[in-house]
Amino acid sequence: MRLPSIRLTILLLSIWTTAYSGSIDLSKARIATTVTDKKVLRRTVEILQQEVKKRSGIQLPVVGKLPADNQPFIGLVLEQHVAQLPANFQTLIQAIPDSKSEGFRLVSIEKSNAVLIVGHDARGLLYGVGRLLRKLEMKPGKVDVAGNLSIATSPRYPIRGHQLGYRPKTNAYDAFSVAQYDQYIRELALFGANSIEIMPPRTDDDFTSRHMKLPAIRMIGEQSRICAEYGLDVWMWYPNMGMNYTHPDSIQKELAERHEVFAAVQKLDAVFVPGGDPGELEPDVLFAWLEKEAQVLHKYHPNAKIWVSPQVFRPTQQWFDAFYKHVNKEYPWFGGVVFGPWVKMSVQEIRKVVKPSIPIRHYPDITHNYASQYPVPHWDLAWAMTLGRECINPRPHDEKAIHNALDDYGAGSISYSEGTNDDVNKFVWSDQDWNPETPVIETLRDYARLFIGSDYAETVAQGLIALEQNWRGNLLTNEAVERTLMQWQALEKSASQAVLQNPRFQMGQIRAYYDAFTRRRLLYETGLEQQARVALEASESVGSVAAIRQANAILEKAWKEPILPVYRQTCFALADSLYKSIGAQLTIDKHGAMGGRGNFIDNIDIPLNDSPWLLSQLSQLEKLTNEPERLQKIREVLHRTDPGPGGFYDHFGAPESWHRVVSDTSWEKDPGSLHSPRIGFGVGLVGVEWVDEIKATGFKGQVTPRAWMKQAKTLYDQPLKIAYSELDPTASYRLRIAYTGRFQSRMKLTTDDGSVVHDFIQTGEQPIYEFDVPKAASSDGAVTFIWECGEGERGSQVTEIWLVRK
Numbered sequence: 001m002r003l004p005s006i007r008l009t010i011l012l013l014s015i016w017t018t019a020y021s022g023s024i025d026l027s028k029a030r031i032a033t034t035v036t037d038k039k040v041l042r043r044t045v046e047i048l049q050q051e052v053k054k055r056s057g058i059q060l061p062v063v064g065k066l067p068a069d070n071q072p073f074i075g076l077v078l079e080q081h082v083a084q085l086p087a088n089f090q091t092l093i094q095a096i097p098d099s100k101s102e103g104f105r106l107v108s109i110e111k112s113n114a115v116l117i118v119g120h121d122a123r124g125l126l127y128g129v130g131r132l133l134r135k136l137e138m139k140p141g142k143v144d145v146a147g148n149l150s151i152a153t154s155p156r157y158p159i160r161g162h163q164l165g166y167r168p169k170t171n172a173y174d175a176f177s178v179a180q181y182d183q184y185i186r187e188l189a190l191f192g193a194n195s196i197e198i199m200p201p202r203t204d205d206d207f208t209s210r211h212m213k214l215p216a217i218r219m220i221g222e223q224s225r226i227c228a229e230y231g232l233d234v235w236m237w238y239p240n241m242g243m244n245y246t247h248p249d250s251i252q253k254e255l256a257e258r259h260e261v262f263a264a265v266q267k268l269d270a271v272f273v274p275g276g277d278p279g280e281l282e283p284d285v286l287f288a289w290l291e292k293e294a295q296v297l298h299k300y301h302p303n304a305k306i307w308v309s310p311q312v313f314r315p316t317q318q319w320f321d322a323f324y325k326h327v328n329k330e331y332p333w334f335g336g337v338v339f340g341p342w343v344k345m346s347v348q349e350i351r352k353v354v355k356p357s358i359p360i361r362h363y364p365d366i367t368h369n370y371a372s373q374y375p376v377p378h379w380d381l382a383w384a385m386t387l388g389r390e391c392i393n394p395r396p397h398d399e400k401a402i403h404n405a406l407d408d409y410g411a412g413s414i415s416y417s418e419g420t421n422d423d424v425n426k427f428v429w430s431d432q433d434w435n436p437e438t439p440v441i442e443t444l445r446d447y448a449r450l451f452i453g454s455d456y457a458e459t460v461a462q463g464l465i466a467l468e469q470n471w472r473g474n475l476l477t478n479e480a481v482e483r484t485l486m487q488w489q490a491l492e493k494s495a496s497q498a499v500l501q502n503p504r505f506q507m508g509q510i511r512a513y514y515d516a517f518t519r520r521r522l523l524y525e526t527g528l529e530q531q532a533r534v535a536l537e538a539s540e541s542v543g544s545v546a547a548i549r550q551a552n553a554i555l556e557k558a559w560k561e562p563i564l565p566v567y568r569q570t571c572f573a574l575a576d577s578l579y580k581s582i583g584a585q586l587t588i589d590k591h592g593a594m595g596g597r598g599n600f601i602d603n604i605d606i607p608l609n610d611s612p613w614l615l616s617q618l619s620q621l622e623k624l625t626n627e628p629e630r631l632q633k634i635r636e637v638l639h640r641t642d643p644g645p646g647g648f649y650d651h652f653g654a655p656e657s658w659h660r661v662v663s664d665t666s667w668e669k670d671p672g673s674l675h676s677p678r679i680g681f682g683v684g685l686v687g688v689e690w691v692d693e694i695k696a697t698g699f700k701g702q703v704t705p706r707a708w709m710k711q712a713k714t715l716y717d718q719p720l721k722i723a724y725s726e727l728d729p730t731a732s733y734r735l736r737i738a739y740t741g742r743f744q745s746r747m748k749l750t751t752d753d754g755s756v757v758h759d760f761i762q763t764g765e766q767p768i769y770e771f772d773v774p775k776a777a778s779s780d781g782a783v784t785f786i787w788e789c790g791e792g793e794r795g796s797q798v799t800e801i802w803l804v805r806k
Contacts (some may be wrong), residue, residue: 005372022740024113026136027272029072029143031062034081040122042231047186049127055138055453072113076133079105079120093118096152096207102194103154104128120154122231123194127155130190133447137454152437159361159412160433161195162188162426164239166219167284168209171390171419171598175211178222190450191427191443192434197235197272197414198223200261202276204239213582217264219570222263227599233269236261236413240279245289250735254289254297262300270305270335272363272414275323276312276343287331294333304519307361311342312348314792315716320345326395337394338363339409341373344716347409355769362413364402366425369393370681371742373416375648376653377667377678377695380475382522382608384395384681387514392507392723394424394464395471396440402671403432420582421598423504427608431580441465451504456491463487463508474655476526481519503581507616510574510586514604517567522608529609534636544630548618551631555611568604575601596692603693609706612696616703630652639706640657645806646661646728652798653679653710661712662721662784677720680797682742690742698740699767708740708767712798716789720796723784724803733773734804735785739763741797745789751777752784760790773803 016796031048035041045062053059058196060074066085069072077085082093092107099105099120108115116442117132119125131151137144164181168174172391176184185196187233210218220236227234238261244250262268273290275281281289288307297304306557310323328336337349337354350360363375367391375382375394378691387393390503403413412433415426431443441461444766448460466484475481492500499505530753532551539547562568575591578584585593586601593599624630650657665676682691683698716718727733735757738749742762749757757772787796 023144028144031060032066032073033076044126051133056143057140077117079117100154106151108149114233134450155434157412157433161414162199163417165199167205169205171336171585172583174209177213182226193430195233196227199237199520199679221264222268226621228267235266235270237272258296268301268304272307272313274309282363287326308336309338309340315344341365347406350549351409359411362410367418367422370635372669378692386603388600392511394467394486396428399425399428400440404436467511481515485512485516502520506574507782513567513570539634582674613702613705643802650801653713658721677714680711680741683708684742711741711797713795715795715798720787725782727778727781728783732806736770736802738767738800740799743794745793750786753777765779
């Protein structure tokens with residue numbers, strides 16, 4: 001937890017601003033700079049000129065000194081040259097706190113029609129220009145700024161950046177041109193990013209895609225060049241994809257590839273090698289290989305360091321012990337430890353294990369919604385099935401909460417991103433790395449003002465917050481989804497054609513329509529399912545065959561009589577537009593997306609009720625020739641979740657059952673669920689570790705109940721605890737459990753009194769297991785069931801429980 005004194009210090013040093021009192025017209029301003037060193041200015045003046053002209057149509061001229069008259073100007077000055085300013089400007093600058101490395105002071109002087117940006121260094125100038133652009137009110141023919149803007153700010157963390165991998169697996173980056181990369185990297189820098197992470201041509205991916213404008217080896221050279229021109233650091237995520245890292249021939253082949261890749265980029269400051277996901281190696285082999293890789297790296301980039309993460313899908317304590325033994329040797333080529341997805345130890349624990357001199361870099365997954373480092377807490381199943389793992393996902397408040405829970409333990413972050421879907425999250429995260437006290441709404445207003453238009457600073461910012469609120473709670477009862485669409489529809493009506501074609505506006509638009517369409521479908525299809533069940537309940541009076549046929553006809557209305565076709569068409573039209581403008585790949589066939597990688601439009605019609613399972617069951621029942629048997633099977637279908645008199649039933653993917661799941665740590669303190677339970681999605685297929693979409697198919701390919709797609713889970717060997725009270729202390733209970741989920745771990749079940757319900761069993765082969773609850777375990781009217789995995793497993797998962805009173 002951040003101490004109040006530290007918070008106050010950050011507030012005073014980072015942000016110093018006063019209330020608005022008037023404005024300065026900068027439409028006829030000149031850009032005046034006393035900086036003559038091109039290595040310091042780089043492209044900073046160009047950025048200011050170009051970004052102002054894009055929005056206002058005004059070309060601001062550049063002069064070599066501050067004007068002596070009262071003509072409006074924007075002055076760019078280095079901290080070391082403040083003494084050369086006129087006395088009145090010096091007085092104003094000295095009245096606000098000093099800046100530190102990469103920081104700046106920004107002050108508007110209404111009576112002089114001037115704005116001064118005083119950069120602590122070259123990057124300070126760049127970030128000062130970025131902050132000014134964020135605050136300018138720009139329209140065609142007009143550029144205004146608040147008359148008494150006064151900001152002094154320096155970044156809290158030295159590492160602030162994002163991964164922009166040019167590879168097919170991403171949902172847009174592989175379609176970017178050089179110019180688009182230049183613009184996107186520039187925009188990230190305007191919000192304080194100082195690092196961009198690129199990728200080599202060979203990763204856990206295809207080598208090329210139909211979208212690529214250049215071969216990967218050339219594009220990473222362009223990315224590096226762009227960063228060098230902006231004065232940003234270049235990182236490279238470089239997994240170990242070779243087959244053998246001990247055989248001399250294999251090692252030479254890998255080193256030859258490193259020579260080619262490292263020589264292709266003009267600037268490279270760090271290489272990040274994941275310990276796994278992909279490329280798992282034993283630590284001794286890993287660090288021996290990194291020593292060889294470092295020698296090649298330093299031939300082309302003598303000052304670059306290698307960072308490494310303890311990412312392992314199925315870790316053991318022996319692996320960790322060996323890994324941290326090497327880390328703490330502080331090899332000369334070693335840069336630090338990266339904390340990212342699939343790291344079993346929390347960043348707090350890593351900070352205790354590694355030497356204080358060794359920095360830790362965060363690698364936060366800001367791009368995925370589930371099956372990820374920081375999933376959406378208690379996400380509704382309908383969202384997981386439709387929007388999927390990698391949709392357009394503005395989560396501004398979640399990102400701030402995640403960042404601020406863990407930021408004290410690292411030196412900053414470079415995010416894990418798979419495309420433009422997480423665009424909003426990038427800018428929120430950069431602002432938090434700069435100053436964790438920054439309100440989310442301030443970032444969103446700046447984002448909307450700069451990227452969409454000054455007239456939309458408030459309305460689009462609130463619209464983005466509304467999209468995040470759409471994901472809170474139970475979708476069936478979340479009426480806010482409809483209001484969110486109303487907000488975006490109101491914006492549509494007043495927006496110019498340029499705004500309507502703006503990709504960032506369209507990303508908000510498409511989510512608003514998609515979300516509302518999905519909720520209305522859920523309501524509609526849930527109603528159809530209830531009607532079908534009512535029809536089946538009448539089977540004894542009308543006959544089983546007639547009831548089955550009526551139920552089938554009702555369920556089939558979902559696709560034979562679809563609702564809201566205009567909403568659906570709007571989503572497809574926006575998807576086409578986003579593909580044309582930024583290469584967003586929202587479908588597989590038309591836009592060339594990879595499965596499970598941003599193609600959420602493909603899931604727009606997926607059934608949201610239990611119709612796949614019901615129709616499958618009814619199809620089998622129709623084949624029976626015996627009427628009493630058919631009636632009995634219908635009863636079993638309708639009573640699938642019935643625990644009987646005095647019994648209990650819970651589905652742990654449903655919010656109404658979550659109160660039984662024991663957690664000692666809140667999401668706000670443990671957003672990565674390393675010490676607390678979380679929700680999981682997916683049924684699980686025998687012999688298959690990963691599926692792209694959440695569908696009612698599992699085990700050996702059979703259609704499954706909808707409930708089996710969502711479960712409670714813990715990660716690694718963290719126990720999963722589920723508690724029951726108000727049991728009959730005199731009764732005996734039979735425990736029926738549905739074990740579903742993609743982990744398919746070996747699990748053991750005990751109770752809080754030490755009784756063993758079952759020893760380690762391999763789950764994933766069948767869904768339902770039954771056991772007697774030891775009488776002693778429930779003799780006091782309460783029992784807590786405790787699941788744990790063996791070492792090296794990915795986690796425990798429990799979907800349904802029936803406690804049947806015997």
